[in-house]
Amino acid sequence: MKSALYLCLLLVVLQVQALPKLNHSNKHKHEREQPHSLGDHSHVEHENSAHMKITPSNAEFAFRFYKQVTEEGGNKNIFFSPLSLSTAFAMLSLGARSNTLSQLHKCLTFNLTEMEEQEIHEGFQHLLQLLNDPHRKIQLNMGNTLFIDERLELQQKFLDDVTNFYYSEAVSMDFQNSEHAREEINNYIKEKTHGKFVDLLDSLDEDVMMILTNYVYFKGYWEEPFESYDTRDDDFFVDAKHSVKVKMMYKSTYYNIHRDEKLSCWIVEMPYTGNAAALFVLPDEGSMNQVEDALLQDTVSNWRQSLEGRSVDLYLPKLSISGSYDVKRLFLKMGVTDMFSNDADFSGAAKNTLLKVSRAIHKAKLNINENGTEAAAVTMVEMKTFSAMFSPLEIKFNRPFVMMIFDKATNSILFMGKVVNPVLVHME
Template sequence: MKSALYLCLLLLGLQAQGPHGSKLNDEEQEQEKLHSPQDHSQAEGEHLPHTKIAPSNSNFAFRFYKQVREEAGNKNIFFSPLSISTAFAMLSLGARSNTLRQLHKGLAFNLTEREEQEIHEGFQHVLQLLNDPHRDVQLNMGNALFIDGRLQLLEKFLRDVTKFYYSEAISSDFQNSPEAVKEINKYIETKTHSKIVDLVKSLDPETVMVLVNYIFFKGSWERPFSNLATREDDFFLDTKNSVKVKMMHQSKDFNIHRDEKLSCWVVEMPYKGNVTSLFVLPDEGAMKQVEDALLKETVSNWMESLKKRKIYLDLPKFSISGSYDVKNLFEKMGVTEVFSDQADLSGVAENSLLKVSKAIHKAAVDVRENGTEAAAVTVIEVTLYSIEIPPPPHISFNKPFLMIIIDKITNSILFLGKIVNPASKED
């Protein structure tokens, strides 16, 4: 029987607008030393490592989204494609033969175009840039391996996961399963700032290693909403049903694009710190058409077509989460061997037959005016107005819409989601 490898792909995406400028704590100072960022002035260079893997990561993001959509039905969707691809890319360091080929194909990497070394160097660079503590956005991403004493990792695997993925290696006693579960959950809770707790319920008796990837994001809108303008309004789930939501309002210049071919509005809402979000509002009945067209090229076209224009914008406040069985989704995408008794993970450990028994992913997002519910700041903005011909478009996200959060420095899709009911918090 093969020993089990448990992948916990963990994420908290807190899309919010909280205060900045607090002192780095000891852990953050350690992260700063560990992830010394490259010169950002080079970020546009086509030959930088992170630029080489960005197209594959985008392709994977939209392929995975379409697989999730098949099972989600009429539920909210929210996940981090970058968290999932980083975790499986790290695991691929120990994969061999057909298991490795399936992982590369599943992650949308073509080894005729990209050498294996370049893939890992790309992720290494992404981690360096995302964890730069000097950015105007709180963005942390990291990896950890919890390793049982029964497993003797190969020196090369340990060296590579540390070098390319900055992974922590933590000794754990999986013979004492309750304590191991407690230890893993405590790590997750700490890294996600107490937003994800008690995620791992139990461990398979054969488990000898747990791989954890986490990403945490907290950003401030470049143009925050005034909480004085937020009011209760209708969000239409479909043509017959609606729910009451807190709707935020702004009337300002935004980068927008009207895609007539796909029948949708695209509104860019940037954060401070080189992270931006695209909110995509399909016309009535056009959601499937827009989802089917979700490709790297489509999003690139939207980004290039954005034009600054004054609009009346309505956007609901919402807090939603999503939990996914990545093993099940990957198997449907053709990545099967790594989860089976045919798995070849011989590059991970000595004298151990390993397979992945579970792979789970959880994500959460919180969208609001300024990100801090306890804030006691009130801003009243008084502006001149003029009658414009034609009048600004009124773009109201009062029906199902898509949301894409993009890190502009690494050109990575951090989060991807569909909000069909902002009043539904649970996944």
Template sequence: MANLYVALLLAGLHTFAYCHRVPAHHERENEHHISPKHDHNAPYLKLVPGNVDFAFKFYRAAAEGSGRNNIFFSPLSISTAFSMLSLGAKSNTLRQLLSGLGFNQTDITEHEIHEGFHHLLRKLNSPDAEHELNIGNALFIDEKLKPLKKFLDETKHFYMSDVSHANFENPEEATNQINSYIEEKTRGKLEDVIKGLDPEAIMVLVNYNYLKAYWRNPFNYEATREGDFFVDKHTAVRVPMMNRDGFFSSYHDTDLSCQVVQLPYKGSASALFILPDPGKMKQVEDALNKDVLFKWLHSLRRRRINLYVPRFSISGKYVLKGLMRKLGVIDVFTNNADLSGITREHNLKVSKALHQSFVNVHENGTEAAATTVVEIVPTSLPPEVRINHPFLLLIHEAETNSILFMGKVRNPKEN
């Protein structure tokens, strides 16, 4: 049996915060609500429940074996890649893929899923002068593999996939070709992702997802100071803590014992920092679902806060076979796989599936060092929110209700 090697790659999320000036307290940050302006009949809206459920299910699967490590991944990258793969799946393999991705086929048809991704990718890739977001897919195919025209046409139409030939008989050449493509699409943030191709590989599927965004109201580099981050009740590490006293959309969830603070980027994306009370991380993790997320987004209210956020850079690498099996996606990795929608033959399976991600959150010191920044606020002391112990991070795109990136920062000093 020939092996179909699927590589699922996340482009590095590189967030810059230009510090030309910190606005005064009366300059309001635009809030990102759960009900943005969009066509309520847009096909991608039918994907929202499944995509959000998948994000949290995958998070829990990844968290089970993470120990004391940080977690960071792009649920949208993984779901897009496996959904594109499902174009070639049939029978039980197809049912497992769609179910594992959070799609109930009594509520959404297979065509609606692919049409939804088509419109979602077009929407997210729309040029926006305020942030850069590029999401795309590619197929690298051995010349001896003859995919069905229908499969190729649908990957190009629904997923806007690039299609290239690769010489898999020369693994080093094919590896260099694919890694160069990934490095280019991720602006150099992900290098040498593929270390060794399966010797029987005849096709590689790649997804990339790259975001470069700017804080709507940046932190002042001059205000960053070293501070303690409490990894646990016995361990503290010194990290650069960014600080800004201003108005933020926030919510204190008394039921789950956590603080939620939203920091908007220019454009339609925002970062949600979820800070559980000490000892309550597992309680929050166990409760994560789409209803909780939407409750948080609906409950955000503008308040004056003296906010401290660590500057950090973390990455994540995942072998997806075991994680997807936890979500019920089993057959596609075995000799029982039915990927006959690719070639009509029952001789393909997924041998490997990888995911790699990167995030860098900071205030762009070079710009700030050349600027004197003064923020004038009322003299009364506001409440403090110090994100100085393990927290959850969501990068949320408001117009499509998409979770672009998700993770847990246990130790911002560890990459």
């Protein structure tokens, strides 16, 4: 059986509410816009490198957000999708103007002296095309939807742009019938995340005018599977004084690894079938803080370039963790303030209505286990034979570690996290 890394979603929900004393004279109901399918953009050549221009900024944002979470999260599990966050707020920026827009660009680390605003959105457009390619071997789906109150009329250019660049569907509904609207939105989220998020939206305030959602669903299978009969009960050391019992998986095979002596950590790359890989970073005892401080694009890029194949006795715990984040609170600390206040300028999104973001949440879940489907390993069999002259190196993930899931086709960080306690499922 192939071992599966079973990653479910992330999603961002933005509630955009009307500011007080607005002109509600426009009662025109916005008709539902049909999303552009990826097939509609077949004229875009595969070798188009538009997405590569935004890759460094997306990576830098991932590490900035991670560090913001660690600063206030203490010694807890962390798991989120930086790409989902970047995509959702980049899409929202299409309607932002003045200081609201510049703060968003700065938070997402987009430097307009190095690239034009148009190039940002073209980058995400191509990125979504590549990620959602139905011919890929990994199961990866990413999408966006705008739920719009029927009282709100959006700027046509904003609608055209979110549909063209982000393949977003625009759904008009009666938010005054809040219970029905909430149920419809939750059913949509449940369907897109394969049932992993149920009743995500707990309430819908009467002044909410638009909800933006972004979802990511990923399921991958290891090229070199773990066997369930090799899994044993073992200790995972949460800290120097406390340990918990975990199901520790074991595999002796050939992996790409790197030892960073300066930061005192091991890096192990575990590939999936379908051009994706997980990067696990195991700091030596007492070295987690210095590893986290060094988490930058250049550091991770150097790690990946320094990987070398070696025979490894690898121990990795089965785990199921989740992350839930108040993005509004985190973004405020990252310098994004106008968007959430009466100084917000989303005049590029709506006609005759002043809007601000009232709530932004992000949830993600991760499950790593041995479940999967039968399939043959790819090139790893030959490489394992080649490495037989080396004695296996033991790398045991029995203490807190950092992990990243890369989509190699786009060089994007899909998910990122830190495992402090593999048996704690729900972490706020």
